[in-house]
Structure formats: C-alpha cells, structure tokens
Amino acid sequence: MKQTKFILSEKEMPTSWYNILPDLPKPLPPLLHPGTKEPTILPPPLFPSAIRDQEFSQERYIEIPEEVQEIYRTWRPTALHRAYRLEKALDTPAKIFFKYEGTSQAGSHKPNTAVAQAYYAKQDGIKRMTTETGAGQWGSALAMGCMFFGIELKVYMVKVSYNQKPYRRILMETWGAKCVPSPSPDTEIGRKILAEDPDSPGSLGIAISEAIEDAGPRDDTYYSIGSVINSVLLHQTINGLEAKKAMEKADAYPDIIVGCIGGGSNFAGLYLPFVKDKIEGKKQNLRIINVEPTACPSMTKGPYAWDYGDVAGMAPIVKMYTLGHTFIPPKIHAGGLRYHGMAPIICHLHHLGLVEAKAVPQVATFEAGIQFARTEGIVPAPEPNHAIRVVIDEALACKKSGESKTILLAHSGHGHFDMAAYDEYLSGRLEDYEYPDKLVKEALAQLPVVDYAEA
Amino acid sequence: MKQTKFILSEKEMPTSWYNILPDLPKPLPPLLHPGTKEPTILPPPLFPSAIRDQEFSQERYIEIPEEVQEIYRTWRPTALHRAYRLEKALDTPAKIFFKYEGTSQAGSHKPNTAVAQAYYAKQDGIKRMTTETGAGQWGSALAMGCMFFGIELKVYMVKVSYNQKPYRRILMETWGAKCVPSPSPDTEIGRKILAEDPDSPGSLGIAISEAIEDAGPRDDTYYSIGSVINSVLLHQTINGLEAKKAMEKADAYPDIIVGCIGGGSNFAGLYLPFVKDKIEGKKQNLRIINVEPTACPSMTKGPYAWDYGDVAGMAPIVKMYTLGHTFIPPKIHAGGLRYHGMAPIICHLHHLGLVEAKAVPQVATFEAGIQFARTEGIVPAPEPNHAIRVVIDEALACKKSGESKTILLAHSGHGHFDMAAYDEYLSGRLEDYEYPDKLVKEALAQLPVVDYAEA
Secondary structure: OOOOEEOOOHHHOOOEEEOOHHHOOOOOOOEEOOOOOOEEOOOOOOOOHHHHHHHOOOOOEEEOOHHHHHHHOOOOOOOEEEOHHHHHHHOOOOEEEEEEOOOOOOOEOOHHHHHHHHHHHHHOOOOEEEEEEOOOHHHHHHHHHHHHOOOEEEEEEEHHHHHHOHHHHHHHHHOOOEEEEEOOOOOHHHHHHHHHOOOOOOOHHHHHHHHHHHHOOOOOEEEOOOOOOHHHHHHHHHHHHHHHHHHHHOOOOOOEEEEEOOOOHHHHHHHHHHHHHHHOOOOOOOEEEEEEEOOOOHHHHOOEEEEEOOOOOOOOEEEEEOOOOOOOOOOOOOHHHOOOOOOHHHHHHHHOOOOEEEEEOHHHHHHHHHHHHHHHOOOEOHHHHHHHHHHHHHHHHHHHHOOOOEEEEEEOEEOOOOHHHHHHHHOOOOOOOOOOHHHHHHHHOOOOOOOOOOO | OOOOEEOOOHHHOOOEEEOOHHHOOOOOOOEEOOOOOOEEOOOOOOOOHHHHHHHOOOOOEEEOOHHHHHHHOOOOOOOEEEOHHHHHHHOOOOEEEEEEOOOOOOOEOOHHHHHHHHHHHHHOOOOEEEEEEOOOHHHHHHHHHHHHOOOEEEEEEEHHHHHHOHHHHHHHHHOOOEEEEEOOOOOHHHHHHHHHOOOOOOOHHHHHHHHHHHHOOOOOEEEOOOOOOHHHHHHHHHHHHHHHHHHHHOOOOOOEEEEEOOOOHHHHHHHHHHHHHHHOOOOOOOEEEEEEEOOOOHHHHOOEEEEEOOOOOOOOEEEEEOOOOOOOOOOOOOHHHOOOOOOHHHHHHHHOOOOEEEEEOHHHHHHHHHHHHHHHOOOEOHHHHHHHHHHHHHHHHHHHHOOOOEEEEEEOEEOOOOHHHHHHHHOOOOOOOOOOHHHHHHHHOOOOOOOOOOO
C-alpha cells in the first residue's frame, strides 16, 4: 500500500512557533518610523503587547499559548500529501509532496495567525478589533479568530470586492463580524473620499487607513494585519514545523520547496524551519522558490529599498523589495498576491542569497491549477496556482534530466470561493497582464528618502 | 491535553464496505418493474454489473477495490471531532462528537460512491456516464469521480439552479465534466418540453428522464444515481466503519446518532454499522434519529407504500415512506433533502422500529448552523444544519435531565457554496414553509396500484 498522506497526531503537533530572527546570518534591518525615519517598534495603541514583543524577539522558539493550541486542534495538524496522481500525469521521476492548509474552517492558512492575534488581544483586555480586507480571505479568517475569543470585529472591505464578491462578506457575518464597504462613512478618511467621489471603488490602501483610524484612538480596539510583519510569519511556522516532522514520517527531505508569495506569510511559514537547516550548513543545496505574479513582481523586478508598508504612508518604513507603495497592481484573480512589497524577512533572506524568486503569468497558473484539480481532485485557490505552475515546471525539468528530485509545495487553500476565475479560464476569457513598467517607475519615484545607515 | 480529533491512519482505513442486507431481521422488499410490477433488478443497460450484484448481495462485507481505496486515501480517513466548544456553549453534560465529511475535495460525503461508481463503469469498459443534479452537489462529486478514471460525464442540471448557482456548474467543468441546463435540446424529452414551454425552469424529474434517455440506448454510456439505492448506501458505509473505529479510539460509544436524510445515503452510511450492533442485541438502547425538513416530511408524514423512485414513473417501484412521486417540495435551501421518498433500507429499518425520524423547520436549522459555526468554526451546508438542530435539542435535553449522553452527528459537509442561504437567514429574509398537505394528498392519490404480496 502506497501511503498518500502523512499526518501528525495531535500530541505531535508543535507547541512552539519557530522564530528565525536569532538564526539569521546578518540581523534584519529595523522598522523605521514613518515620520522620524528612526528605528521604531509596532505602534502600542494598535497591537497586542505580546505581538510587539514577538516582532523583534531573539528567542528561537516561542511557546504557543495552550488556548491557541486548543483551537488549532479543531483543524490542525494538517496533512502532508504525496501527489502520486500528478506525478503520474506528468510522467516525472520527481516526488511531489504538498502540505495542504485548505482543510481549516476558513479554507486557508490564514487562521494560524488570526487565532493567535485574537488571543493576544483578549489577553490585553481588548474587546474589539478592526482590519482591512481585499477579496475577503483575511477578513473572514480574522472573523473566525475573533469569534473563538468573543471579540467584536469590524472589517473594512474594498468596496468593489464587497459588491462583486458577497460570499466572503457573508462568511464574515456568519462568524459574527461586521463588514462594511470601504470607503465608508464611518471614518474621517472614508467620509473625505466619499465627499470627493461618492462612487469610489475603494482600494486596500484606503481600507487600511480606515481600519487604523478606527482602532487608533480607542482604548478597547486593536488593529490587525494578516501578513508581512515578522510576528505573522512566526505564527505561520506551525505549518512548516509540522511539514518537517511529516516529511520525516515520509522518510524524505525536499530538494526544492515552492510556494506563492503576496505578503509572504503562507510560504515563509512553511519554509522558515527548512531555511534553518540551510543556514546551519546541513542542507546547502536546498532550493526555495518564492513565486509571484508577473503582474505584481516585487521580488523579481523591484529594488531592495526602504518603503512604506502601506499605500497611505502611515505604516512603518521597511527594507524590502518593492514596486513602490503607491503602485496599484492589475486586477488579477489572485487577490492575495497584489501587495506592492514583501515580508522583510523574505526580502532579507533573498538579499542574503538563501532563497530565490520567480514570476509567472496568470493564464499559465490556471492551466496548472486545472491540471492539479484533474489529478489530485483539489481545486486550488488562484494564489497557490502560481506555485503549482512552478512545481509542474520543475517536475517536467526532472523528466528531461532524469533526476528524481523531491519537491515540496506549500498549498495554501482551496478555490471554492474563486470559481468565477475558473469560469473565465475555462471559457477562454482569462487574460495575462503586461508588467506595468511605466506605473512602477512612477511609483518608485515616490519612495521615501531615508538616510538610516545599516549596521 | 484534551484530544479534539480522532483519526485513523491510512492502514486502519476499512478495506470493505458493510452490507446490512444479510443482517436484516426481515428481508428487504424487492424492486418492482415499473411496467410489469414484478420483482426486478437494476436495469442492465444503465448500471455497472458490479453495482447490480451489490444491490441485492447477501455478502456481509464487500471488498473495496484497491484502485478505489487509493483514491479514497487522497482525502480519507476523515476525522471524528469532539465538539468541546459547542458543548461548552450549550452548558450541557452531553458529549458531542461529529464525523466530518467536508474535507473531501468536493466538500461532502458524495465522492464515496461517485468514485466507486466511476470505477465499476470503467471496469465494464464504459467511456461515458450521465447523471442529473439539482443544486449541483451530486453532479460535482460525480464529475470528480469520473475525472479520476478518465470517464466522460454529462450532467443534466435543473435549469433554474443552472442559472442561479453557477459555481457548482463551474466546479463540474473544472473537473472536466460537461454540464447542460435541463430541459435541454439534447434529448427527445427535453426537446418536447422546450417545444411546449421554452422557458421551463426544469425539475429533478425532467433531469433524471433526460439523463436516463441519454444513457439508455448507448452501449458506451451508463447512468448514475447519487443516493437512495442499496449499493450507494453500501459505498457510504466506509464513513460509518471509520466512525466506529474512531469512537473506539475516543473510548466512547454513542447513545444517540443524528443525521439528515434526503435520499438517505449520507446518514445511513454513518449508522448502518451501528445498527448492526442493535440488531445483534448488543446496543438495544441506541437511538438513531433521521432528520428531515418539515417542508418534505416523507418519513414523518408519508405512508409506507409502493411508489416510483422517480417523478416520471420510469424507475423501479420501491416500498418506502413517500409523499408521492409527483410531489414537488417547496424550494428550501437544503436541496439535497428535497426527495419525495427515501432509501428503502432506511424505510425498512424504520418500519421494523430500529430507527426513528423527526422533521424540523428551515429557520431553526439555520439558527443551529450559526451556533455551530460560531463555536466549532465550521460553516455547515444547509442539509447537516437539520441534524445539528436536533443534536442541540438533544444536548439541551441532557442539560435539563442532567444526563451525560454521547451524541454522534453525521456532519456531511461544508456550506461554502451555500452562503446565499446564510445571507437570507442573517438578514431575516429566510422563511419556513407550511407542510404542503393538499399537494401531498394529490400526489398520494397517484401512487401506483401494486398487488405484489410480500413474503
């Protein structure tokens, strides 16, 4: 009998997250305050104290609170699958594994941090949280996280998505969150934008500003972000730690790890525990491929520069590969991959030569997603389709070279809320986008001037 | 540490299905031919030979073919969960377990039989299958099953659902099936109906007739049905056999088993292995509650009578609790529970006093589903919400009586394709339906006259 899935028991589920900061060969550049441009921390009125501590902690392993573990266990550990049927269809000697996060109640990896953030907010006596969401993936995960701890949640959802994609909004409401279209009349910035343009379609930048404005002055309210920052990547390492143990059960170790990156938390969560082996010199040939859309190619086309984390320039300045904080990427279906920058940890690792990056065009990612659905059965979300494209390409390269490499895919979730995108692909209406060279150039001209000297 | 989930290893996954027929205290009444009204078998040109054999087999355990087991292992075994958070919210001494089938690639239990049926068709050298679907749950599961074995599939989908619910149609297409709105111009009966009424919204009865007409005369094509018949219930017992082993791991045995019934395959699949214990006298106090909608109360309001399995009167006549084959139930959101009759095995067990039935109104089921989503995180499909209503009621009864009963719920799948129904509930637009007494009376007047004398 060929074993198809490798699953840890609940007792084997990791009880600590892995923090890569103390293991980095060179220290991570700091956050800079958007006003003073001096090193800073996550702003105290917006974030739980524990999260602020975690953000720059030098502890290698940070214990997962028992209450968070209890909730993790409602869906974790998640399975490591061997993709025998995809391998056969590709006629490749490569061994393809995928760690699948789509069995969480929200259908993706996002609850790993949502649950932790809601828990820490509760610990601080907080009763209410705010956040922004684009297509609704993050908003719904945080709605679930807040539900578990009885925290009220208000989600500012980009208006065009709010109107076009009602299902994720309803999912948030089903878990008890309040979701409003952004720009909304509920904040000063929202009212200002609506006064200028009552039909504004909104943007993630506006939604972030509204969520921060809402949380800022209120003692009972925290703001939450679903990716990019160190602590969010930390929470996602539960997945990589599980994957590493499960690979041991499969008696295998990856030669190549592939995942998609938007803000970076899904893929870094999987690979950081493996990067540790590479840093320690144990696995020097391990390749880690960060896959992004050609429509938003921050890692492959952007400079490694200081830039604001958000469109409005209110968030801290970070060192990252960026297309410029004012760049608005084309409307590809992988809404989770439309961020102008990238998690500083991923950028730092790339700068140090520990990981690589690759960009793939939209249509080819859906072709790959369909091949995955028609072999393994799982219909992936548009985001992991980007990674699947590269997995298939690498497996086909193995066929050519005759090498039997072991490939590990970070499969972040299912596409049950994204069927309209598959319809476009299947009916031949899906299009690729040109790399918006001119727009990026304009956005890069607006990078903040920083004279902070790195150590 | 409280263990939340009880999961078998792949090696522990059952390798045979359980067939209750040889264990029944009295034999199951036969199928009668719709024309001659004499005992008959499943029609050979429509069904695989193995399925026809299974339909009335007297073998207690029927081996699951290795190729089917291999595909089962892409998502099975599924987890048995302990619903600690729901128990706490209800403040009940009851222990609530649920066996969750929503982690299959199609999001429900339906692939358990879809995969088996496609396999057996392939064994007979069949290249093509047809089926009907209402809201699309069954059509998409069979699309997945046929995909695994390279069988072409044509799904006749009730036109009103085809237009209103495009996502399940796209899911079928993603797996490679062809899906057309029924009535279609592709069959004689479809053309006839369209000639009379080009705007016909279609019905499940029409779609069944089209799928059968399409498959009937073609040597390369079989017809497939997703519930009701003995062999489909047999395939679903994989779930009950797993549940029984997993309950052993949890060191528990249910006092009450609860599930929803439409055609009956989901719930019977879970409970038949437990009914065996009851028949053998080992667990005489075990209660098994079949839950149906008050809008379609075949078990609680229908007579135990001979009736056609389909609306058109082309399918065999079976002994079952029925509302009359011409009865069209109100358009509740639980599309899977809108069948006029019920699986003959379930009806027989009820007639023998081995299981009970209960009907619940729609709004109360969504109230229960929301409570489940807001405690366990999983947003259930409208069908299992019916069962969850009764689980909550039984758990609250335990609170009153102080009894610590063990309740096992058959949780058949998630509601990610049913968010519009939750929207109706949350916005106060969801309604209950009166039991359509007059319509049922009219339909019951059209039962076939049968003078077959039972043994």
